[in-house]
Amino acid sequence: MSRRAVVREEIRRFLEIGAVQVADLDLDGDEAVLRPGPGGPPVTHGEVFLLVRRSGRPVATLLTRVPEGADPRAVLTAAASGAPREAAAGDAAGDAAGDAAAPPPYASVVVATRERAGQLARALDSLLAQDHPRFEVVVVDNAPVTGGTRELVERKYGERVRYVCEPVPGLAVAHNRGLALARGEVVAFTDDDVVADPRWLGELTAPFAADPRLGCATGLILPARLRTPAQVLLESHGGFAKGFTPTTYDPGDPPRDEPLFPFTAGRFGSGANMAFRTDVLRAVGGFDPATGAGTAARGGDDLYGFVRVLAQGHRLRYTPQALVWHHHRETWSDLETQAYGYGAGLTAYLTAILVNRPALLPAFLARLPRGLARARALTEARDTDGGGAPGAHDTRTHPWPRRLSRLQRRGMLYGPLGYLRARRAPVSTAGRGTR
Known part of the structure; x- marks a missing residue:
């Protein structure tokens, strides 16, 4: 054929x-x-x-x-x-964090966007309905070509939302701009294509009040709609969800089932639902501006942030009670772009980590053989049992197209080159366009 x-x-x-x-x-x-x-x-x-x-x-x-x-x-x-009578129990350290009596800390929510005012309005409406006692929302308009985003924020939301224009393209650049402006003790990041559950911000930031060693928290991402084949196919193969068991990742006590820890950052969460202790993220230099959507690297900015924080000795908490609903890509073309971008972002972020922290290279190389062996074992098991978590779509009914797998592998080959190209791009011009 x-x-x-x-x-x-x-x-x-x-x-x-x-x-x-x-x-x-x-x-x-x-x-x-x-x-x-x-x-x-x-x-x-x-x-x-x-x-x-x-x-x-x-x-x-x-x-x-x-x-x-x-x-x-x-x-x-x-x-x-x-279904379980209650949320799955996590590790002992995490359970202690989840039972915190202290109120969640003052938080800044950063939303980077570009020319998607309709989606942004839906996201902002859900963010302003949060039950968190004290927070701010910052919209970073990334390399806009029209004034639509600024007009929306000023007309509909007024002083309830802070607006800033970041002319240099790139998701990491936009997030760094939001980080620089954040007033909160914790800075949370989400996307313009989500709807946040009313308890999202409170659940995502509460663990920081209970655990002084916590540097990062992530949460649960579920599909807002499954109307098109692309959306169904993505969710049937795992989507963005990381399960319902609260988990604390501690660099001082690495998980035994993760030979490549902390380099397996995709297991920790995703950029549409993450928060950092603000001074910790600033101390590690924020996100690498040569990573992320909108750059030649295509992605990996969130994974870079997770690993940098863990490498400094801080804990990371996965909190499934912190829920956002994500609007998945709708078309076959979107899914192809996403598959290639995921592959590129994975190897781009690893390149970024090793370029910026070369001292981590020996640890990465030492973990690599066991990590590859475990990856092969998981792949063989998935091929045998048809894959998919209990209750998910059966991947034998919705098999992952070979073309998407090939695109992801091509992206992985391209990622290091894309990252090096992105490093030659212009840097952010912080301070312009703030309201």
């Missing part, structure tokens, strides 16, 4: 994937409360991706089907009856 025919066949299979409804079910008290996903229509019959909560706290997700003519709430409540 020719290469073109193979690509056509993969696209045909891709387009056969049907839409999936997203729903949110809270098993609180005697009566379950069923809501559609953010901005979605009420749940009807058909396939449903369901978030299960208990007393407002996310505990599980599952994939199920509502038969035609059945009561969706009754069917989904029955399907969720086996």
